[in-house]
Amino acid sequence: MSFPRTKPDVLQNSWPYMADRHMMRLGAATFIALVGVGSLMTLSARTGLVQILVLATLITLAQLIAVPAPSGDRVFLGVGMAAATPLLLGSGIGMPDLYGTSAVTAFGLAGAWIVSVARTGERRRARTRFVSEAIAMVLFVVAFFGIEYLLLGSGALLDVVILGSVAGGAMAWYLGRATANALIGLEEHQLDVRYVWLLALEDWPVALSLFASGALLGLAWPQMGGWSIAAALLPYAFTHLAFMRYDLTRTTYRQMIRALARIPEVADLTPDGHAVRTAKLATSVGRELGLNPEEVEELEYAALMHDIGRVTLNEPAIIRAGYTSDDIARWGAQIISEAPYLERAADMVRQQYAPYRQPGVEKDESLPIPSKIIKITSEYDRGVHDRGLPPIEALEQLHRGSAYEYDPSIIASLRRVLVHHGVVAA
Amino acid sequence: MKVLNGQVISKRRVAIQFAVVAGVSISALILTQSFPKPFWLWASFAGAMILFEWRATEANDRLIWSPSIMIAFTAAVVFGRGAAVLGVVAMELLSPLTPADIKARRFFQPFANACQLALSATVGLSLFELFLPNGPVTPDDLWLIVLGTVPSVAAFYLVNLTLVQYAVRMVYGKTDIKPWSNLGQFFLSYLGMGVLGSLLGAAYLAIGAASLPLIFVVFFVGHLMLSSYSALREAQESTLRGFIKALEAKDLYTRGHTERVAHFSTVIGEELGFNGTQLERLRWAALIHDVGKLAVPRELITKRAKLDAKEYEQMQRHVHLVEDLLAEVEFLAPMVEIASNHHVHYDGNGYHGSNHNHGDTPELEACILAVADSFDAMTSTRSYRVALTQEYALSELRRNAGSQFDPIAVEALASALLRLGETYGSTDVVSEDEARRLAEQLAVHG
Numbered sequence: 014m015s016f017p018r019t020k021p022d023v024l025q026n027s028w029p030y031m032a033d034r035h036m037m038r039l040g041a042a043t044f045i046a047l048v049g050v051g052s053l054m055t056l057s058a059r060t061g062l063v064q065i066l067v068l069a070t071l072i073t074l075a076q077l078i079a080v081p082a083p084s085g086d087r088v089f090l091g092v093g094m095a096a097a098t099p100l101l102l103g104s105g106i107g108m109p110d111l112y113g114t115s116a117v118t119a120f121g122l123a124g125a126w127i128v129s130v131a132r133t134g135e136r137r138r139a140r141t142r143f144v145s146e147a148i149a150m151v152l153f154v155v156a157f158f159g160i161e162y163l164l165l166g167s168g169a170l171l172d173v174v175i176l177g178s179v180a181g182g183a184m185a186w187y188l189g190r191a192t193a194n195a196l197i198g199l200e201e202h203q204l205d206v207r208y209v210w211l212l213a214l215e216d217w218p219v220a221l222s223l224f225a226s227g228a229l230l231g232l233a234w235p236q237m238g239g240w241s242i243a244a245a246l247l248p249y250a251f252t253h254l255a256f257m258r259y260d261l262t263r264t265t266y267r268q269m270i271r272a273l274a275r276i277p278e279v280a281d282l283t284p285d286g287h288a289v290r291t292a293k294l295a296t297s298v299g300r301e302l303g304l305n306p307e308e309v310e311e312l313e314y315a316a317l318m319h320d321i322g323r324v325t326l327n328e329p330a331i332i333r334a335g336y337t338s339d340d341i342a343r344w345g346a347q348i349i350s351e352a353p354y355l356e357r358a359a360d361m362v363r364q365q366y367a368p369y370r371q372p373g374v375e376k377d378e379s380l381p382i383p384s385k386i387i388k389i390t391s392e393y394d395r396g397v398h399d400r401g402l403p404p405i406e407a408l409e410q411l412h413r414g415s416a417y418e419y420d421p422s423i424i425a426s427l428r429r430v431l432v433h434h435g436v437v438a439a
Numbered sequence: 440m441k442v443l444n445g446q447v448i449s450k451r452r453v454a455i456q457f458a459v460v461a462g463v464s465i466s467a468l469i470l471t472q473s474f475p476k477p478f479w480l481w482a483s484f485a486g487a488m489i490l491f492e493w494r495a496t497e498a499n500d501r502l503i504w505s506p507s508i509m510i511a512f513t514a515a516v517v518f519g520r521g522a523a524v525l526g527v528v529a530m531e532l533l534s535p536l537t538p539a540d541i542k543a544r545r546f547f548q549p550f551a552n553a554c555q556l557a558l559s560a561t562v563g564l565s566l567f568e569l570f571l572p573n574g575p576v577t578p579d580d581l582w583l584i585v586l587g588t589v590p591s592v593a594a595f596y597l598v599n600l601t602l603v604q605y606a607v608r609m610v611y612g613k614t615d616i617k618p619w620s621n622l623g624q625f626f627l628s629y630l631g632m633g634v635l636g637s638l639l640g641a642a643y644l645a646i647g648a649a650s651l652p653l654i655f656v657v658f659f660v661g662h663l664m665l666s667s668y669s670a671l672r673e674a675q676e677s678t679l680r681g682f683i684k685a686l687e688a689k690d691l692y693t694r695g696h697t698e699r700v701a702h703f704s705t706v707i708g709e710e711l712g713f714n715g716t717q718l719e720r721l722r723w724a725a726l727i728h729d730v731g732k733l734a735v736p737r738e739l740i741t742k743r744a745k746l747d748a749k750e751y752e753q754m755q756r757h758v759h760l761v762e763d764l765l766a767e768v769e770f771l772a773p774m775v776e777i778a779s780n781h782h783v784h785y786d787g788n789g790y791h792g793s794n795h796n797h798g799d800t801p802e803l804e805a806c807i808l809a810v811a812d813s814f815d816a817m818t819s820t821r822s823y824r825v826a827l828t829q830e831y832a833l834s835e836l837r838r839n840a841g842s843q844f845d846p847i848a849v850e851a852l853a854s855a856l857l858r859l860g861e862t863y864g865s866t867d868v869v870s871e872d873e874a875r876r877l878a879e880q881l882a883v884h885g
Contacts, residue, residue, distance in 0.1 A: 236645035255664035351681030
């Protein structure tokens with residue numbers, strides 16, 4: 014894991030997600046399918062109805078608890094309980110109850126849907142999540158049993174069968190969740206699929222600890238009874254706490270960068286709010302272009318602090334001596350590079366005024382895309398908020414400079430983002 | 440707790456003493472105990488312990504994670520009576536030597552640590568063995584095992600602490616290490632880790648080898664998240680530090696001021712027995728105490744003449760704006776409050792921040808910051824006067840103790856500087872008038 018990774022606020026914004034109606038319909042259809050499958054499975058299950066309902070309730074309850082994951086999203090604990098279920102239902106003796114496990118998972122998820130509708134009312138993110146969690150959990154059950162039957166057939170050791178099935182199921186859940194998030198959570202062009210997929214893949218530590226604790230619980234229960242809860246859940250609880258601390262620190266780190274980035278604004282050296290607006294626009298463009306989550310985050314820091322070099326303009330001697338935009342970029346990069354872990358952001362800031370072309374060269378390939386994004390979004394924001402141009406006019410100004418200064422492919426991306434936000438007409 | 444690297448005074452003596460005691464106790468163990476079987480089981484626990492020690496994170500006073508204690512107790516339960524102590528001691532002996540030590544040819548420290556850990560484990564786990572059943576562990580034995588971890592962890596921890604203190608005192612001649620401030624908290628988290636460890640050991644006995652990867656995954660993720668967390672916290676502090684350093688660097692006269700004030704505040708806090716969290720708060724407050732000035736036009740800050748009322752107001756407005764900005768960063772809010780009160784006098788007079796009533800005594804942290812700030816102001820050269828001597832600065836602080844400054848903080852600074860043997864300021868400028876005259880001469884000639 015690399016750091017400092019702070020919460021990408023894409024998941025806090027609701028705009029990238031499908032319209033309410035779609036998600037409501039999709040969620041309701043999933044719910045009906047789950048109840049149907051669950052009832053059918055209960056009929057053929059070896060496990061009794063009471064036990065199925067108890068375990069399903071446990072999944073529903075666990076699904077109410079979430080841990081903040083490295084991607085900035087949350088992972089619900091239901092999957093840990095789902096991992097324990099097949100082991101509780103007889104996998105320890107090598108004959109797992111497929112129908113019982115499927116019924117428990119289906120009812121557990123159906124319960125989670127009812128709770129999420131009751132709790133969140135009209136919030137659409139809960140629906141999106143419900144559908145992708147349901148798909149991922151079903152994939153877990155399918156993969157678990159597929160691998161279990163394969164391994165049992167090959168006569169492997171029982172320990173290998175159990176661990177192999179849990180690991181295979183976990184892998185299916187992990188990839189399935191990332192893919193479902195990337196495909197369902199999006200409207201067409203606003204976020205690159207690659208970006209969301211890579212983002213969801215960052216949650217592997219949470220997945221690891223949830224599946225390991227769930228499997229430990231499922232395996233230890235028959236011998237240890239209540240003690241197994243302590244043995245499996247206490248270590249998990251500690252890890253949960255560590256996740257929360259980590260998440261909190263990431264939030265405050267980001268807040269701190271934001272606060273420091275506003276120093277030139279407070280000193281009346283840049284227009285108020287310019288840093289935050291530029292950062293918001295720049296990260297939207299970065300995501301639209303499909304940069305890596307890591308790059309988008311560095312872009313956000315760089316965009317927030319792209320004018321920090323202007324604090325130097327407090328120095329009367331410097332103003333007398335004269336300066337250029339490149340000087341400001343260089344001073345800013347110097348200040349930022351004092352902070353460890355922000356070297357790449359410093360590089361982005363250093364090159365923020367460089368034109369995208371060089372004489373005789375079609376396109377300067379060595380220039381990082383994030384620098385070009387900052388150049389364009391900052392200029393756009395200055396056009397709109399400093400010079401008071403209408404958005405479409407500010408965009409036109411950029412187009413006029415696209416022969417040398419501004420990269421047309423990034424202006425096109427900015428236009429798509431602005432169209433999506435409804436700022437300029439399509 | 441570990442023996443730290445530093446200067447040598449009597450390494451050899453300590454090494455011999457430790458080696459003799461550890462050697463005797465290990466010989467006794469070899470005679471009385473059998474080595475755990477099968478070997479691969481011991482090796483996997485030993486491997487896990489070594490790996491976690493190599494990637495050890497610095498103990499953080501908010502959340503303490505000691506996987507080695509946990510692994511020790513898991514292994515002890517798994518190895519069972521008759522093999523637990525020897526097995527764990529053998530693991531502890533291997534754990535302290537890291538690749539970094541080998542590369543730097545640092546052998547004393549790992550050696551001393553191996554000896555003291557072996558001794559602590561011998562004492563702690565011999566006690567623990569009394570609570571282990573003779574035959575296989577059943578769920579009914581678990582109460583006794585969990586109960587047994589309490590005295591065992593306590594014994595382990597006490598021996599460990601005593602030996603480390605002894606070694607540090609003998610080798611580095613330091614008598615002032617205060618590991619006792621977070622004692623309770625450390626003990627509680629070690630205890631928690633010990634209990635978890637023995638429960639996981641019982642889970643292994645119940646489930647068999649399949650549980651081993653699961654247990655290590657839980658260990659590993661917890662460790663990973665905690666080290667990411669503490670690395671991020673460090674990144675956060677060094678980011679702020681770096682920024683302030685870079686911003687300050689523009690002004691010749693205040694260059695390094697923040698770093699020095701943070702240093703003085705920390706030593707005063709240490710002298711007054713602050714614990715980790717309090718020190719951290721104080722250090723952060725010191726780091727941000729002048730951030731507001733970064734947003735003030737330079738000509739106002741470096742102005743030689745006294746500011747007129749309008750200029751003063753302009754300066755305060757900028758300072759306030761930055762403080763409001765930083766107070767929005769949740770965890771900085773209490774530090775911003777301390778920082779904004781560092782101009783309040785001990786008797787309640789003076790300039791204060793928005794959330795302080797005139798006439799109230801400011802909190803101790805703000806008083807410390809005020810002393811540290813004034814001390815650095817007097818012992819460093821400013822645009823209007825050159826640096827004064829440390830004696831002058833301290834006597835000036837003492838003269839105003841009780842009115843402007845908190846007498847406790849002033850005396851703490853004086854004794855801390857004496858203890859550390861640090862001297863600041865000029866060697867010969869002993870009066871304010873002389874200092875101002877010299878600065879004017881410099882301005883004319885330079």
